[in-house]
Amino acid sequence: MACQKFQILGAGSYGTVFLGRLSSSSSTDSQVFAVKSSKLESSRSLRVEGRILNQLRGCPYIVHCFGDDTSLEHEEVVYNLLLEYAPGGSLESLIKSRPGNIMEFEVSFYAYQLLKGIEEVHGWGFVHCDLKPANVLVFPCGCGVNRLKIADFGLSKPSGVNIFGGCHRGSLLYTSPESLVSEMHEAPKDIWAIGCIVVEMITGNPPDAFLNIAFKKPEIPEETPVRDGLPQCC
Known part of the structure; x- marks a missing residue:
């Protein structure tokens, strides 16, 4: 082709x-x-x-x-x-264009899509290892919100297989404590990254510096809302 x-x-x-x-x-x-x-x-x-x-x-x-x-x-x-081709660019560019102003119902819907996507990845026996807003693509769907799709699988690995030789893989800002300290790159690493992405969508700021993540309990920003509900579209 x-x-x-x-x-x-x-x-x-x-x-x-x-x-x-x-x-x-x-x-x-x-x-x-x-x-x-x-x-x-x-x-x-x-x-x-x-x-x-x-x-x-x-x-x-x-x-x-x-x-x-x-x-x-x-x-x-x-x-x-x-x-x-993603005409809406990346989730990173969307967050930067609306820092702290992505609506709560959008954040919940985007989190839902990311979880559904990573569920499929894990179901096939893979770990993405580098989930971050720059590796999530945006597809406008004409209903006021966007379809998100996970991309960039170049650092992915089979679950349960150590192919990195003790080296860290992925972006440090979205890395789980066990990945940073113990070089454990398994499915929980991706779930942690999605949590970091959700915080960034709400606040407009990336998560805490990776050294704090390794040695201190992470804090959820006080302004982070928690409510139920997903848009009925897409």
């Missing part, structure tokens, strides 16, 4: 993300994709991500993968992962 890249959306440690469309299509109205690319020799994390996404295919709370291919660019072989 060859794809033509025409705009850079972002870049990270494991590749560059482009906006693209199928090379065989000349129409500007054809479906666009997010194309995550890396040099072939350094594409291991992207290949891991592609394999995991293929197993998670069909979950409405996980970004969809359409396949992969390789291309020759500037005399180098490049590995490409073709992903669903």
Whole structure:
């Protein structure tokens, strides 16, 4: 499935993300994709991500993968992962655009979606290991709120398998105490991260510094509301 890249959306440690469309299509109205690319020799994390996404295919709370291919660019072989394009950007950008002003009913609905998505991930025997607002994509659905989808599985691992050799994986701000102190990267790590994301959606601020998380009991901000109710849509 060859794809033509025409705009850079972002870049990270494991590749560059482009906006693209199928090379065989000349129409500007054809479906666009997010194309995550890396040099072939350094594409291991992207290949891991592609394999995991293929197993998670069909979950409405996980970004969809359409396949992969390789291309020759500037005399180098490049590995490409073709992903669903999120017109709403990331949850990180949404939080920054509305710091402390995301409505309570939205936060509860977004938390619900994240939990449903990570339930599917854990059900297939994987741990995401790097849940954070930047790795959650936003899809406007026309009912006043958004559909969220978990993305970026490059650091994910099978449950119960230590493949990191005692090294920490993931963003420190969203790391659970046992992951930071004991290098335990299992399902509770993802649940902790979702709790941190919920606090950030409500307050507009990231969680406490990771050193405090390791050695002090975390405190829930006093202004954090706790109520029931989910929007009946999406």
